[in-house]
Amino acid sequence: MLEALICPVSQRPLEFDxxxxxxxSASARLAxxxxxxxxxxxxxxxxxxxx
Numbered sequence: 001m002l003e004a005l006i007c008p009v010s011q012r013p014l015e016f017d018x019x020x021x022x023x024x025s026a027s028a029r030l031a032x033x034x035x036x037x038x039x040x041x042x043x044x045x046x047x048x049x050x051x
Contacts, residue, residue, distance in 0.1 A: 002014070002023065007027065009025065010025055017031065
């Protein structure tokens with residue numbers, strides 16, 4: 001199911017980070033959390049990635 005999700009900002013595919021339980025958008029430089037097995041695809045909830 002995670003393969004079907006795309007970044008709400010860039011509209012590009014996401015990569016799953018199993019260590020942090022996040023979906024990472026390299027193009028938007030955001031990481032969206034997964035809580036209780038549910039991806040939280042809200043920009044306000046995303047962590048900004050450092051350079």
